[in-house]
Amino acid sequence: MPLITHRKLYEKKNECHIAVGHSGRDKTWAQVKSRFSGIPQQAVSLFINMRDACQIRRSLPKTPCGKPIISIEFLTRLQVDLIDMRSVQYNGFNFIMHVKDHFTKLSWLFSLSSKEARHVAFNLKNIFYTFGPPKILKSDNGKEFVIAITNETVNEDIQFSLHSIKNSFKQNNELSIHWLRVIKHYIRFPLDNAYGSHQLLLLAASVLTSDGGPVMELGCGYFSTILLHQIVVAEQKRYLLSTDTDREWLSKFEANMSSSLHEFRHVKEASEWDHIGTNRRRWSITLVDHKPGNRRTADLIRVANISDIVILHDTETPVYKYEAGLAQYPYQYRYTYLSTNTDVLSKYNRTLLSNIRRLLELTIEMKLPKVEPA
Numbered sequence: 001m002p003l004i005t006h007r008k009l010y011e012k013k014n015e016c017h018i019a020v021g022h023s024g025r026d027k028t029w030a031q032v033k034s035r036f037s038g039i040p041q042q043a044v045s046l047f048i049n050m051r052d053a054c055q056i057r058r059s060l061p062k063t064p065c066g067k068p069i070i071s072i073e074f075l076t077r078l079q080v081d082l083i084d085m086r087s088v089q090y091n092g093f094n095f096i097m098h099v100k101d102h103f104t105k106l107s108w109l110f111s112l113s114s115k116e117a118r119h120v121a122f123n124l125k126n127i128f129y130t131f132g133p134p135k136i137l138k139s140d141n142g143k144e145f146v147i148a149i150t151n152e153t154v155n156e157d158i159q160f161s162l163h164s165i166k167n168s169f170k171q172n173n174e175l176s177i178h179w180l181r182v183i184k185h186y187i188r189f190p191l192d193n194a195y196g197s198h199q200l201l202l203l204a205a206s207v208l209t210s211d212g213g214p215v216m217e218l219g220c221g222y223f224s225t226i227l228l229h230q231i232v233v234a235e236q237k238r239y240l241l242s243t244d245t246d247r248e249w250l251s252k253f254e255a256n257m258s259s260s261l262h263e264f265r266h267v268k269e270a271s272e273w274d275h276i277g278t279n280r281r282r283w284s285i286t287l288v289d290h291k292p293g294n295r296r297t298a299d300l301i302r303v304a305n306i307s308d309i310v311i312l313h314d315t316e317t318p319v320y321k322y323e324a325g326l327a328q329y330p331y332q333y334r335y336t337y338l339s340t341n342t343d344v345l346s347k348y349n350r351t352l353l354s355n356i357r358r359l360l361e362l363t364i365e366m367k368l369p370k371v372e373p374a
Contacts (some may be wrong), residue, residue, distance in 0.1 A: 002035075002036055002037070009039060009043060010047070012032070012035075012036055012039065013028070013032065013039065013043065013044060013047045014047075016028055016031040016032045016035065016036075017031075017047070017048070017051075019031055024048065025044060025045050025048045028044055028047075028048060029041055029044045029045075032044055071101075071102040071103035072103070073103055074101060074103050074104050074106075074131070075101060075103075075131060075132060075133070075134045075135065076102065076103055076134070076135050076136065077101070077102040077103070077134065077135065077136040077138065078099060078100070078101055078102075078127075078134035078136065078137050078138070079099070079100045079101075079102060079138050079139065079140075080097065080098070080099050080120065080124070080137065080138070080139045080141075080146075080149070081097075081098050081100075081139060081140050081141065082095045082096070082097055082098075082112070082115050082120075082141060083095060083096040083097075083098060092113050093111040093112060093113055094112065094113060094114065095111070095112040095113075095114070095115050096109060096110070096111060096112070097109065097110040097111075097112050097120060097123055099123075099124070099127060101134075108123075108127060110123040115141075117145070117148035117149050117151070117152045118152050120149050120152075121149050121152035121153040121156065122156075124149065124153060125153060125156070125157075128153070137149070137150065154185070157181065158181065158182060158185050160178075161177075161178035161179075161181045161182050162178075162182060162207055162210065164178040165178050165179055165182065165207055165208070165359070166207070166208060166210070175358075175359075175362065176362055176365075176366065179359055179362055179363075180366060182203070182207065183200070183203065183363070183368070186203055186227060186230065186231060187199050187200065187203065187227070189368070189369045190368075190369040190370045190371045191338060191368055191369065191370040191371065192223060192338075192370075192371055193338045193339045193340060193370055193371045193372075193373055194339070194340050195221060195222065195223055195340075196221075196222075196223030197313070197335075197338040197339070197340040197341070197342055198223070198224060198287070198289065198311055198313045198342040199223050199224070199227055200335070200360060200363060201311050201335060201342050201344050201356070201360065202224060202227055202228060202285070202287065202311055203227065203231070204344075204356045204359040204360060205285045205309050205311060205344065205356055206228070206231050206232055206236070206285065207231075207359075208352060208355050208356060208359075209284045209285060209308065209309065209352070210236050212238070212284035212285075212308065213238070213239075213280075213282055213283065213284040213308075214238060214239035214240065214241065214280060214283055214284060215228060215232050215238060215239070215240045215241070215283065215284055215285045215286075215287075216240075216241045216243075216276075216277050216283045216285070216286045216287070216303075216307075217240065217241065217242045217243065217286075217287045217289075218243055218273075218276065218286065218287060218288050218289065218290040218299060219243070219244055219287070219288070219289040219290030219291065220242050220243070220244040220249060220250055220253055220264075221289060224287060224289065225242055225253050225257075226253075228240055228242075228287075229253075229257045229259075229262055233257075233259050233261045233262045234259070237261065238261065238284070239261050239262075239263070240261060240262045240263070241263050241265065241276075241277070242262065242263070242264050242265070243264075243265045243266075243267055243276055243290065244266065244267065244290065244291075245266075245267050245268075245270075245290070245291050245292075246291075247266045250264055250266055267290075270292055270295055273290070273295050273298070273299055274302070276299075277303060277306065280306075281306065282306055282307070282308070283303070283306055283307045283308070284307075284308050284309065285307070285308070285309050285310075285311065286303045286306075286307040286309070286310045286311070287310075287311045287313070288300055288303070288310060288311065288312045288313065289311075289312075289313040289314070293319065293320050294320075296312075296320050296322070296325070297320065297321055297322055297324055297325040298325075300312060300322065300325030300326070300328070301324065301325050301328050304325075304328040304329060304345075304347045305347065307346075307347075308346065308348070308349050308352060309344060309345070309346050309349065309352060309353065309356070310329070310344070310345040310346070311342060311343070311344055311345075312325075312326075312342065312343040312344075312345060313340070313342050314340060314341070314342075315334060315341045315342060315343045316336075316339070316340060316341035326343070326345070328347060329345040329346060329347050330347065330350075331345065331346045331347070331349070331350045331353045331354075332344070332345050332353075333353060333356070333357040333360070335360050337360075337363060337364045337368075337370070338370060339373045344356050344357065344360075
């Protein structure tokens with residue numbers, strides 16, 4: 001093979017490179033080795049790297065594809081995105097809301113004045129009420145945005161159901177749907193059979209007296225205090241008095257429920273119960289579930305004339321001797337669906353008690369899941 005001098009290196013490398021159709025370093029080097037000697041491989045590599053045309057032709061590495069989006073039917077996955085149109089806003093509308101179903105590729109477009117969650121939720125409900133809710137809701141605006149939309153949609157639905165419960169007693173099917181939605185929102189399933197067996201009664205009474213007065217809780221509890229604070233104080237903006245003989249137990253709730261509408265009062269001695277609740281003329285709801293147990297009947301009698309509705313816990317057992325107190329109430333209903341019974345009582349308001357009873361009887365008809373007694 002001819003030995004190539006330094007002066008002709010470029011010429012011969014170029015000749016071989018053209019001969020292989022600008023194929024690259026390896027094929028060019030193979031061609032050079034077969035025809036000439038005295039040309040090092042490093043020189044061939046440098047030659048290829050210096051040619052602009054070959055560098056442009058070089059394919060760029062492809063990034064691996066992301067995980068494919070799998071949708072098996074309509075509304076399996078719904079994508080919500082906002083297009084910023086503030087530069088060409090029209091009649092106060094600054095955004096276009098684009099909603100797309102991944103399975104059918106069906107799209108909906110809505111004009112928005114702002115990208116607040118409440119505006120997005122309002123338009124999404126038009127889709128949900130027409131076609132049903134999606135299994136997955138996604139957005140490029142982030143997880144927090146999706147959570148805000150979901151919360152806004154749920155809150156509006158709950159408010160609608162709360163309003164409907166008070167105004168749809170003649171339509172049993174609608175009442176069942178709205179009542180079940182409210183129960184699922186406020187109470188965990190399965191229903192507690194013991195300490196929390198009075199939750200449904202407190203919820204029903206709170207919903208049906210939402211325009212009423214203050215609420216008094218004789219005896220704090222994990223199931224009652226948290227529920228009453230959420231619905232009575234935080235949502236209905238009503239005054240709630242929570243009392244208990246255990247200072248440490250009371251402090252646990254007080255530390256996490258800061259509100260001017262929620263007062264916590266420690267009862268040091270049993271005789272102090274005589275003065276609890278006397279600072280107000282009337283209570284909308286009174287829960288009797290406190291210690292010592294022998295005080296319950298006395299307080300049941302005491303609050304009869306100042307309470308629209310009284311919720312009495314643990315009525316399945318004779319140990320509390322409730323008979324004398326129950327005799328003060330002409331209108332009574334005992335909820336026995338759960339193993340720990342609870343009574344709803346009223347001395348004057350027969351209609352309100354009947355409405356609460358109807359809601360409770362619906363839970364029996366719907367056979368709500370409950371914890372089976374051990």
